[in-house]
Amino acid sequence: MAFDPAPHFSSRDAVVCRGVGKTWAAGTKRAHEALRDVDLDIAPGEFVVFLGPSGCGKSTLLYLIAGLEEATEGLTWSFGDVVETPSPERSLIFQETSLFPWLTVWQNVSFGLAIRGASQQQRRAVAAEALQRVGLKAAMDKRPDELSGGMRQRVAVARALAMRPKVLLMDEPFAALDVQTRARMQDFLLDVWRDSGASVLFVTHHIDEAVALADRVVVFTSRPGRIKTIVPIDLPRPRNLFSREVEALRIQLTDLLRDEVDRAFAEQEALSATA
Amino acid sequence: MTVIDRNAAPSAAAGPSRPAAARLLAMVAGWDWLAKAWWTCLSVALFAGIWELCWALGWADPQLLPPPHIFLSNFGEQGKFFNTATRWQVGNSMGEGPSAFESVMITVAATTMRVFVGLVIACVLAIGVGVAVRYWHVFDKLVLPTVTLLSPVSPIAWLPVAIFLFGIGNAPAIFMVVVALFFHMVLATIAQIDGVSPNLINVARTMGASKRQIYGRVIVPAILPGMLQVLRMNLFGAWMVVLVAESTGVGYGMGQVIMLARNTFNPSLVFFTIAVVGVLGFGFDWLLRLAQRRILYWLPDTQEKLRGL
Numbered sequence: 001m002a003f004d005p006a007p008h009f010s011s012r013d014a015v016v017c018r019g020v021g022k023t024w025a026a027g028t029k030r031a032h033e034a035l036r037d038v039d040l041d042i043a044p045g046e047f048v049v050f051l052g053p054s055g056c057g058k059s060t061l062l063y064l065i066a067g068l069e070e071a072t073e074g075l076t077w078s079f080g081d082v083v084e085t086p087s088p089e090r091s092l093i094f095q096e097t098s099l100f101p102w103l104t105v106w107q108n109v110s111f112g113l114a115i116r117g118a119s120q121q122q123r124r125a126v127a128a129e130a131l132q133r134v135g136l137k138a139a140m141d142k143r144p145d146e147l148s149g150g151m152r153q154r155v156a157v158a159r160a161l162a163m164r165p166k167v168l169l170m171d172e173p174f175a176a177l178d179v180q181t182r183a184r185m186q187d188f189l190l191d192v193w194r195d196s197g198a199s200v201l202f203v204t205h206h207i208d209e210a211v212a213l214a215d216r217v218v219v220f221t222s223r224p225g226r227i228k229t230i231v232p233i234d235l236p237r238p239r240n241l242f243s244r245e246v247e248a249l250r251i252q253l254t255d256l257l258r259d260e261v262d263r264a265f266a267e268q269e270a271l272s273a274t275a
Numbered sequence: 276m277t278v279i280d281r282n283a284a285p286s287a288a289a290g291p292s293r294p295a296a297a298r299l300l301a302m303v304a305g306w307d308w309l310a311k312a313w314w315t316c317l318s319v320a321l322f323a324g325i326w327e328l329c330w331a332l333g334w335a336d337p338q339l340l341p342p343p344h345i346f347l348s349n350f351g352e353q354g355k356f357f358n359t360a361t362r363w364q365v366g367n368s369m370g371e372g373p374s375a376f377e378s379v380m381i382t383v384a385a386t387t388m389r390v391f392v393g394l395v396i397a398c399v400l401a402i403g404v405g406v407a408v409r410y411w412h413v414f415d416k417l418v419l420p421t422v423t424l425l426s427p428v429s430p431i432a433w434l435p436v437a438i439f440l441f442g443i444g445n446a447p448a449i450f451m452v453v454v455a456l457f458f459h460m461v462l463a464t465i466a467q468i469d470g471v472s473p474n475l476i477n478v479a480r481t482m483g484a485s486k487r488q489i490y491g492r493v494i495v496p497a498i499l500p501g502m503l504q505v506l507r508m509n510l511f512g513a514w515m516v517v518l519v520a521e522s523t524g525v526g527y528g529m530g531q532v533i534m535l536a537r538n539t540f541n542p543s544l545v546f547f548t549i550a551v552v553g554v555l556g557f558g559f560d561w562l563l564r565l566a567q568r569r570i571l572y573w574l575p576d577t578q579e580k581l582r583g584l
């Protein structure tokens with residue numbers, strides 16, 4: 001693959017992807033190209049939303065940026081360093097709940113500190129602070145199964161924040177929530193984002209969510225996922241989702257997405273027809 | 276559904292009604308326990324009742340299938356047979372030695388000890404080996420084929436080996452329990468490890484956990500519920516195999532009593548021993564379930580849901 005040996009980016013960029021591609025099970029009969037040729041620059045403190053049809057490789061890209069999976073093509077940098085392994089600087093919040101069911105809420109939140117051997121007192125203090133920021137300080141001593149789905153995702157956010165990450169990777173964290181809860185969670189996320197100063201990479205396939213949150217919306221093609229367009233949104237927050245500008249954006253993004261979803265469906269049908 | 280008010284403390288909301296609710300819960304739990312005991316008794320009584328009925332109708336020959344009221348009635352006499360510990364010693368007649376109750380207790384304690392020690396050893400070894408198989412790739416390649424190869428071998432086949440290696444005494448019986456459980460438990464441990472959600476492992480990885488920390492802090496706690504389940508399943512296996520082991524090489528134990536009953540054609544004694552083993556196994560299982568609920572407080576109560584269907 002053609003690859004520019006001198007990438008044009010500054011070491012201050014939070015995330016830089018150059019020619020990133022991922023083929024699952026590469027080299028086998030089941031090889032499956034999920035991502036192709038992704039070039040992306042994300043500034044510190046920027047809020048970027050990934051929008052794309054289901055199965056286009058959005059989660060895959062987050063995993064690559066987190067360092068949990070290896071790209072088969074291209075390279076990713078974060079603040080000047082090549083991403084090779086996971087790092088506490090880049091926290092990932094998963095699509096499904098991923099709290100440790102055997103730990104209490106505060107122990108979950110301070111898991112990363114426990115790994116570094118912090119004292120119990122210190123861990124509790126950090127957990128209390130992080131939980132305060134997500135409004136769940138009172139639930140410190142509960143267990144995850146005693147919380148609602150929205151609370152659990154907030155605990156997951158607190159756990160990620162407790163690591164003081166410079167990049168927060170969020171994989172459809174609010175997908176399982178109802179509309180009202182989701183709106184509250186979005187407001188809350190914007191508060192947290194402003195306080196923390198971290199860059200946020202947020203995956204969703206809800207256009208409204210993208211419009212409410214993003215500085216820039218990265219629209220992906222259907223699989224193999226490539227960047228179709230990047231739509232900047234220059235509106236002040238909190239945004240009125242019924243304003244004319246937002247309506248125009250909504251129409252633009254819907255059009256962009258519709259073609260890709262149609263293509264993704266056609267492909268999946270063709271695949272199941274041959275299988 | 277969800278309480279989303281950022282200021283409302285979820286536990287504070289449930290606060291004032293707590294004591295009353297807790298008391299109610301304790302009461303219900305108490306009744307629950309009683310109900311369980313009641314159903315257990317009823318279940319046993321039903322079974323015994325059918326048996327007694329067959330006997331009363333003359334369908335079950337009391338010489339071959341003595342009903343419970345017969346094989347339980349002459350405890351003093353049956354208990355004497357448990358005195359195999361001293362009876363094998365030269366010069367002791369049936370009349371000497373410990374009383375019937377003491378004999379039963381000594382025998383029961385010996386067999387229980389073998390089951391318990393065997394279980395603990397098998398568990399520790401199996402979990403250790405299972406985790407090691409996944410931890411070190413080389414260990415996997417070297418050990419797993421042999422473990423898989425040996426796991427279908429019936430414990431009976433190990434019996435001569437136990438005697439060759441350990442002669443008589445506690446050791447061969449414990450060895451039999453260990454060998455009967457070990458291979459399956461290794462495979463079960465590996466299956467449990469492979470079932471751990473990759474998300475949980477990934478969370479630990481993003482937080483900078485080392486391989487050792489991932490195993491210690493994520494994988495082991497995550498497989499614990501499954502392992503306790505495996506242990507419960509294997510508990511009965513341990514009780515089964517210990518009788519087989521004791522019926523040969525060991526000086527005394529419940530297996531010996533069964534053998535004695537067989538050789539002296541004493542069906543009453545067989546059923547008496549079976550009853551004792553049943554009660555012991557039930558007790559062990561109950562203790563394990565109790566431990567399970569204590570240790571695995573975070574598991575959802577699926578049983579309760581299924582009952583509601």
Ligand SMILES: Nc1ncnc2c1ncn2[C@@H]1O[C@H](COP(=O)(O)OP(=O)(O)OP(=O)(O)O)[C@@H](O)[C@H]1O
Nearest residue numbers: 024025032034053054055056057058059060061223
């Ligand atoms: N671990 C894996 N092994 C093999 N293939 C995978 C794996 N994970 C994902 N894929 C494949 O890669 C493609 C992209 O998956 P990915 O999960 O990144 O999609 P997505 O955009 O996050 O979809 P969704 O919006 O439904 O979550 C899919 O076709 C999927 O089948």
Ligand SMILES: [Mg+2]
Nearest residue numbers: 058059095171
């Ligand atoms: Mg996904």
